[in-house]
Amino acid sequence: xxxxxxxxxxxxxxxxxxxxxxxxxxxxxxxxxxxxxxxxxxxxxxxxxxxxxxxxxxxxxxxxxxxxxxxxxxxxxxxxxxxxxxxxxxxxxxxxxxxxxxxxxxxxxxxxxxxxxxxxxxxxxxxxxxxxxxxxxxxxxxxxxxxxxxxxxxxxxxxxxxxxxxxxxxxxxxxxxx
Amino acid sequence: xxxxxxxxxxxxxxxxxxxxxxxxxxxxxxxxxxxxxxxxxxxxxxxxxxxxxxxxxxxxxxxxxxxxxxxxxxxxxxxxxxxxxxxxxxxxxxxxxxxxxxxxxxxxxxxxxxxxxxxxxxxxxxxxxxxxxxxxxxxxxxxxxxxxxxxxxxxxxxxxxxxxxxxxxxxxxxxxxxxxxxxxxxxxxxxxxxxxxxxxxxxxxxxxxxxxxxxxxxxxxxxxxxxxxxxxxxxxxxxxxxxxxxxxxxxxxxxxxxxxxxxxxxxxxxxxxxxxxxxxxxxxxxxxxxxxxxxxxxxxxxxxxxxxxxxxxxxxxxxxxxxxxxxxxxxxxxxxxxxxxxxxxxxxxxxxxxxxxxxxxxxxxxxxxxxxxxxxxxxxxxxxxxxxxxxxxxxxxxxxxxxxxxxxxxxxxxxxxxxxxxxxxxxxxxxxxxxxxxxxxxxxxx
Numbered sequence: 097x098x099x100x101x102x103x104x105x106x107x108x109x110x111x112x113x114x115x116x117x118x119x120x121x122x123x124x125x126x127x128x129x130x131x132x133x134x135x136x137x138x139x140x141x142x143x144x145x146x147x148x149x150x151x152x153x154x155x156x157x158x159x160x161x162x163x164x165x166x167x168x169x170x171x172x173x174x175x176x177x178x179x180x181x182x183x184x185x186x187x188x189x190x191x192x193x194x195x196x197x198x199x200x201x202x203x204x205x206x207x208x209x210x211x212x213x214x215x216x217x218x219x220x221x222x223x224x225x226x227x228x229x230x231x232x233x234x235x236x237x238x239x240x241x242x243x244x245x246x247x248x249x250x251x252x253x254x255x256x257x258x259x260x261x262x263x264x265x266x267x268x269x270x271x272x273x274x
Numbered sequence: 275x276x277x278x279x280x281x282x283x284x285x286x287x288x289x290x291x292x293x294x295x296x297x298x299x300x301x302x303x304x305x306x307x308x309x310x311x312x313x314x315x316x317x318x319x320x321x322x323x324x325x326x327x328x329x330x331x332x333x334x335x336x337x338x339x340x341x342x343x344x345x346x347x348x349x350x351x352x353x354x355x356x357x358x359x360x361x362x363x364x365x366x367x368x369x370x371x372x373x374x375x376x377x378x379x380x381x382x383x384x385x386x387x388x389x390x391x392x393x394x395x396x397x398x399x400x401x402x403x404x405x406x407x408x409x410x411x412x413x414x415x416x417x418x419x420x421x422x423x424x425x426x427x428x429x430x431x432x433x434x435x436x437x438x439x440x441x442x443x444x445x446x447x448x449x450x451x452x453x454x455x456x457x458x459x460x461x462x463x464x465x466x467x468x469x470x471x472x473x474x475x476x477x478x479x480x481x482x483x484x485x486x487x488x489x490x491x492x493x494x495x496x497x498x499x500x501x502x503x504x505x506x507x508x509x510x511x512x513x514x515x516x517x518x519x520x521x522x523x524x525x526x527x528x529x530x531x532x533x534x535x536x537x538x539x540x541x542x543x544x545x546x547x548x549x550x551x552x553x554x555x556x557x558x559x560x561x562x563x564x565x566x567x568x569x570x571x572x573x574x575x576x577x578x579x580x581x582x583x584x585x586x587x588x589x590x591x592x593x594x595x596x597x598x599x600x601x602x603x604x605x606x607x608x609x610x611x612x613x614x615x616x617x618x619x620x621x622x623x624x625x626x627x628x629x630x631x632x633x634x635x636x637x638x639x640x641x642x643x644x645x646x647x648x649x650x651x652x653x654x655x656x657x658x659x660x661x662x663x664x665x666x667x668x669x670x671x672x673x674x675x676x677x678x679x680x681x682x683x684x685x686x687x688x689x690x691x692x693x694x695x696x697x698x699x700x701x702x703x704x705x706x707x708x709x710x711x712x713x714x715x716x717x718x719x720x
Contacts (some may be wrong), residue, residue, distance in 0.1 A: 108714040129476040132285060132452070133706045136485055142476050149484035155492070169409060173417035200421045203503065207429040210496050214437045214489055218444060221485035222470075225478045229471025236473045240453035241448070243285035243712070267714060 099126070100253045101274040102186040103235045104263035109135055111267030115247050116141045118262055128235060130246035138245070152192040158216020162208035231259040234274045248274070283552055285712065288705050292449075292698045293456050295548045299695055302547075307691060310684045317681020320674045321396060329399045333672035337665050338657045342675045343397035346682055348649040349532070350390030350503055351431065352525070355497060356533025357383025358438050361445070362493035371561045373704040374553040377449075378544060379537045380442045381699070385689040386536070388433045389682050396678060423506040430503035437496055441489050442480075447472050449702045501525040508652060514595035515656035518583065524576040531569035531615070532645035534562055537637035540690060542631050542638075544699060553705055556629040563628030566641065570619035577616065595659050603668055604655040607647050614644025 106112040114136070118125040119127060125220065129138060171193060187194050221227070235248035247268075249259050256273060263271045283291065324331040334341040357379040364372040397402035407428045409418050418425045451472035452466035472478060507524035508516040538559075545554040584596040599608050618640040627633040654669050693699065 107712060109711040110713045110715055121383050127476075130472055130474045131476070131479065133448075133703045134479050135711060137711075138476070139479075143480070146480075149481045151489060153486040155488045159492075170420040173409060174420065177417045178416055179419060179421075197421050200426070203426045204420055204429055206495075207426075207433045208497065210492050211433040211436060214440055214492050217485050217488045217492070218440055221444070221481045225481040227470040227472075227478075229473075232471070232476070233473060236475075238472050241452040241455045241472075242289045 099250045100256050101235050102249045102251065102256055102259045102263065103237070103272055103274055104247045104266070104268035105237065105239065105270040106247065107243070108267065109137055109245065112240060112245040112247060113137050113141060115263055115266035119247070119249060119259075120268060122262070124249055124251060124259070126250040128233070128246075128248040128250075130236065130240035130248070132241055132243060134180030135245075143224075147273065151217060151224060152221075154216045154220025155213050158219075159209045161216075162210070163205045165212070166205035166208040167201060170204050171198075181249050188251065249253075261264030282709050284364070285706050285709065288553075288702055288709070289452055289456065291550070291553070291706070292700050292702050293453065294451070294720050295699055296697075297543075297694060304697070307688075310688045310691065313681050313684035314688060316596065316677050317684060320677035320681065324399075324674050324678075325375075325401075331666070331672060331674040332678075333675050335669065336659065336668065337667045338654055338669040339531060340397075340653050340657060341669050342650075342671055342679050343393050344394050345646065345649040345653050346679045347390050347393035348504055348525075348644050348653075348683065349388045350393070352529035352532045352649075353536045354383045354386035354390065354434070354533065355501060355526070357381070358434075358441065358493050358497045359530055359533065360537070361441060362490040362497060365490045366391070366487075366494060369561075370708055373708050374550075374555075374558055374700060375520070375537060375541050375562070376704065377701045378541055378699050379533075380438065380445065381534060381690065381693045381697075382540055382576065383438050383533075384435070384442055385686050385693070387431065387438065388689065388690050389686045391431065391435065392682065392685070394668075399405050406551050411536060423503070423510045426503045427507055430500050434496060434500045435612055437489070437493055441493055442693035444486060445701065446697060448482075449698045452702050453698065478585065484650040500677070501529040513656050513660055514589075514592045515533075515584075515599070515652065518580070520579055520583065524573075524580075527569050527572045527576065528615075528645060528648060531566060531573055532642060534566050534569070535641035537646070538562055538566075538634050538638040539642065544694065546631070548699075550700065553631070553700055559631065559634060560628045563622045565633055566637070567619050567622040567628075570615060570622075570641070574616040575703060577612070591661055595656060598659045599651065599655045602659075603657075604651065604658075608655075611644050611651055614640040615648065618644070 104115060106115065112131075112135075116127070116129065120141070127142075129142060131138060171186070174197065175188055175193075178186070187196055231250075235246070237244070237246060240246045247263065249263070260271050260273075263268055318327035320331075331342070332343070334343070357376075360372045360376045360379045364376075392408075395404050398404070405712040407418065407425070418428075420426075446468075447470060450465050451474065454462055454469045457465060502525065503658045505521035509518055509521035511517065541554060542559075544553060581596065587593070599605070618637050621627045621633060621637060627637075658667050658669060661667075
């Protein structure tokens with residue numbers, strides 16, 4: 097189904113929020129909102145029925161794999177390269193691992209948890225936010241990184257007229273079809 | 275664009291003022307660059323000389339095999355603390371005063387850790403074997419000893435550098451997008467590539483904000499762990515003056531103390547030359563002054579604890595080491611340290627001093643000198659006067675290691691001076707967050 101994108105440019109936060117509330121009340125959910133900074137009031141409207149960003153899942157998996165790989169690396173390399181510490185080797189025996197040198201390995205585990213967790217978080221952001229984007233979105237306007245707020249509504253062409261009207265009534269200083 | 279009578283800058287002002295800092299620099303900037311480049315040439319010449327003629331060019335001898343290089347290494351790692359402290363810990367605590375200084379502080383952190391990272395290579399001599407430090411599969415089945423604090427250090431510092439850099443770059447992305455939209459020609463093309471296609475869409479902010487918060491949470495314990503791990507390089511050894519459980523918090527506090535001093539040393543000229551008084555206000559200087567004062571007082575407490583523990587220990591070698599430090603060859607270094615770190619910051623008890631750029635600048639320089647000497651006093655006199663008289667010795671710096679230490683400041687400054695002209699040294703997004711958002715209808719506003 098062909099859709100049309102209508103962009104409203106706003107100078108104020110309250111008018112943007114008003115437009116968003118009305119659009120949602122009339123059943124428009126395919127919206128893109130551009131802001132030069134994260135604005136609490138706008139986020140509140142948009143995030144109302146959205147699940148929390150899944151970036152945290154990436155962080156968790158990254159952090160846990162950091163801990164696991166650190167213990168694997170340190171314990172395994174101590175087993176293959178036996179060094180006497182505290183009077184005994186670290187050894188693999190039927191009951192498990194014996195030896196007196198596990199505590200220092202927690203330091204390596206902590207560091208790798210932070211490292212892997214941090215890198216996974218960034219990967220999560222890149223994947224979920226779909227970066228990098230090589231082509232500019234048709235509804236983007238350079239003013240949105242300066243001092244203007246943008247609301248892009250994707251709707252059926254026959255509803256374009258009412259969306260235009262709605263955005264203008266809410267307080268958009270400029271409304272255009274893209 | 276905010277209506278009504280307000281003196282705070284508007285969103286457009288922020289973009290304009292921050293972009294203004296990237297205008298072509300004047301003669302003073304180039305004069306500074308020349309001085310820095312000259313010192314850097316000296317640094318590389320001294321390092322090349324040391325590689326060519328051998329480690330004898332450096333002044334370190336038995337028993338002080340750790341001397342100026344490790345002193346300066348610990349100093350730079352300490353400087354690197356303030357940036358991530360400001361950007362992660364103060365972010366989580368929602369300290370709003372951080373917004374105008376955090377970008378410069380973060381850049382400072384990365385450059386300081388990069389500078390610090392040179393010193394283990396310089397110190398160890400044959401830096402082309404530096405990869406021996408890392409765990410990698412090899413046919414001899416040799417692995418680094420994971421029980422050694424030096425290996426913990428490798429992990430701690432490389433993690434710190436990586437995470438701080440990632441944090442810094444993530445923070446830069448929306449600002450680079452603002453630069454992209456305000457520039458043209460080849461600059462625009464470069465910024466467009468670096469901005470990764472950032473548009474400020476709600477789907478981008480959503481994941482971005484979550485990722486930023488998580489990175490801050492991960493970086494918070496990291497800040498505290500890095501200098502703790504560095505302190506264990508000393509505390510895990512048995513040398514009198516080193517072997518103390520006090521070392522981790524003592525080092526972390528000292529690092530924050532010196533890190534903030536360096537932030538002021540860099541931010542005060544930035545504020546002056548870029549005319550950023552509307553963003554870096556007196557209240558920001560006041561907050562930083564208070565932090566220096568508090569960390570300075572805590573440091574004084576640690577010094578007293580150190581003396582008390584030594585005297586109360588009943589350990590005559592520990593006491594002898596302390597007595598020697600306070601009265602003998604290196605006493606001047608110790609007393610310089612006490613003056614710079616304990617006495618000089620006391621002036622910041624006065625509010626007028628905390629908001630006076632000149633006083634703050636002088637105190638910060640003294641703190642930096644004091645903190646360099648602190649690391650010197652921990653390393654050199656302790657090694658020079660340990661258990662047996664026949665291992666005692668005096669260290670004299672050589673022209674090579676002196677030049678390398680001085681040159682490291684130019685390496686750091688070169689990176690920082692380059693940064694302030696290529697990237698926004700104030701966070702456009704975060705400064706905007708502190709400004710009341712533009713509202714048309716106040717009755718309707720939230």
